[in-house]
Amino acid sequence: MNHSAFKRRELLQAAAGATALGTLPQVFAQGNFDWKRYAGQSLEVHLIKSPRGELLQRHQKEFEDLTGIKVGAEQMPEQQSRQKTVIEFNSGRTSFDVVHLSYHVQKRQFAKGKWMEDLRPMFANAAPPDFDQKDYSAGGMFYATQSDGRIDSLPLNLDPWILYYNKELFAAKGVAYPKSYAEILEAAKKLHDPANGVAGFVGRGLKNANVPLWTGFFLGWGGQFFDAAGKLATETPEAIASATLYRDLLKTTGPAGIAGYNWNESQSLFLQGKAAMWIDGSGFAPPLEDATKSKVVGKVGYGVMPPGPKAQVSATFGDGIGVSSFSKKKEAAFLYIVWATNKAMQARMLATGSGAPVRLSAYGDKEAIANLKVPAAWLTAVAESLRIAKPGLPIIEPVTEFRDVYGIALNNMLTGGDVAAELKKATAEFAPVVAKSES
Template sequence: MTRSIPRRTVLQAAAGATALAGLPLTSTQAQAQGAFDWKRYSGQSIEVHLIKSPRGELLQKYQKEFEDLTGIKVGAEQVPEQQSRQKTVIEFNSGKTSFDVVHLSYHVQKRQFAKGKWMEDLRGLFANGAAPDFDLKDYSAGGMFYATQSDGRIDSLPFNLDPWVLYWNKELFAAKGVAYPKSYADIVNAAKKLHDPATGVVGFVGRGLKNANVPLWTGLFLGFGGQFFDANGKLATETPEALASATMYRDLLKNTGPAGVAGYNWNEAQSLFLQGKAAMWLDGSGFAPPLEDPAKSKIVGKVGYGVMPPGPKLQVSPTFGDGIGVSAFTTKKGPAWYYIQWATGKAMQARMLATASGAPVRLSAYSNAEAIANLKVPAEWLSAVAESLKIARPGLPIIEPVTEFRDVFGIALNNMLTGGDVAAELKKATAEFAPVLAKSET
């Protein structure tokens, strides 16, 4: 179906994709040396480790295209995010990986992978040959910020930026005469008005599962004006902003969420929302496609895609990112390099936009007429992504033990949902995590 999308929206999306906390684009350029031959490694095979996500599904869907293009056979698996983190760490620490290519979550694994130098520095591969249309300048500043380590190594290629948006059920809002929220207070009030246990409808759904729940809280925390660290570099997770955001998190999920929400990750929240049983859901923009799929969703055509309303201090869209790199331990660096060029190439990025599987990191995707014409979600989704990228900030602290941060504070948030005192849980989590952070910095 062809959709008419205002040129201004497309330009905003492209501009937004370049901005992530005002971070500059690296000046490194890929210089192809001699003729590039996609068939250079024909007959070889590689193993690809993907995180289960709309992006992982997209790569597997078009995998045969790469195999036909290169003659390289691909074995790929999608692993749920938390299991993926465990698997990759175990294998990297062993000094031998079962995979040649690895899909990573920058917000969790960037510093961790850098510390171990577990991924190949791609700058040497750039110099030895890249496809003619590789064009490193086409990757956004925000994407390249995530892909570049503090010592200048580029040990992955960016794949996706994922600003969080507020999904809302227009039919439920209209039935009770509730307007789209314009503030944090409006979110809470709308959730209360729309919460209707008698009909099985909840006012708000989101992540309650420990570890997975932290980005929902930290996104609210940033809008309250919170900073992860104070001027002295100490954790700032017992501040009034931390307390207010954690209280809002608890009240939304506990008072206007589904029973058992402490066990909800994004997939459970998505399932409830697409059944028409949740009025609002706050999560990543890449989870839109199933909501518009008649085979999966009962609310096709009824979904609103909104920019996160302003908090008391700031309007922020917590944003995360995916990348894809070459294992430093593989003996098949050439074929693996070819795969990640294809995976993050212009054609795949255009498909990501068309399917709303995420927010592409390539600027060219936002001016791809075919992708825009074939967008499988409403134009409102693209507008929400465009505006969200303009107010994007990293949704988690950029530290090496970010997994431990999520584990410790995830338990605290989970405890709040089951009766724990907000201030006491934050105090306990801060005290528990402080020495972990200190140790990582020595």
């Protein structure tokens, strides 16, 4: 990725000369590739209810007209989707040909069952000339690639965590954007003003939801979820130091009741102008710039996570789309996922704020940039964050249990629990769970 391509000036210049999004180039008919080769077939597509799912359904007719393939698509809330897909995959028959998945929860689970088709043979034999596999970001392809080398999905969206900050509050107290983890805490303390109802920092304190905030700091400390021998490494000095920062930020500079805050409470406080900093997923930006909801329109800064003591990391999550191994129409289903993740669709995703595209080309698309619903600074932060992206949760089957166990430990720290003791207890509780899942 070209670093300079994402500087604010270049982005604004690109936006200034762009045309409407409706004229996004559709470069489908290339060479001798026959998009109609499976015309007359029908596909069932299972989507997670999300902005990405809505975008795909909104443009579904484009795929149908292009290929002559009829699509039946459903969107289902994430929890119900997880239940449905596991039941159907375990039965050996799926009602869907194409499946949308959350990598941070389902990647390892789907891999163990080999529930999705290995796409590598299709890349060479069934992909259109404009497929351009190298255009997918390294972070996206990391998620899409299993440990045995199989690529059993195409990445659709990445959600890097960024630092939102209130520029007005920073300027009023002469505080500079933090350049390290220590400076995040230092800035939060300077900006914390409970007498005026302003928290120096807000973030997730609610158990389970809180884990990604801690793990982001953990990765910046150079932490690894497992050591070289495969042993759980969540009571190490890096784990303790990062959890201590988590506790200190929320407990000493957060709002009252922080232990009950999820992303929505954090966002609400920030958009009211009552929090100086907030770390969370990049997809939460649009409401901050909506004058009907936000008191901080035009005052929000979008920053890349500062370096930790050992590494600069943006904890990142993502989703992808693949072909069911039980589908009888794998080749037609492959065409759908290629279309779903093509350059035009990814540019639309960016422009509508439906997610952070995994295709690098989207971030240089003039028309998408011209139609951004958030400032160009957000795009810069997202693009730079994707360069330092690492999965924010361990890629294991019992990831929900991981969040539950460590979420309780973090919550206990906010209410007086000793950091090292809580991590030791959580590690002892979770170790047999993960060991059983890998046996």
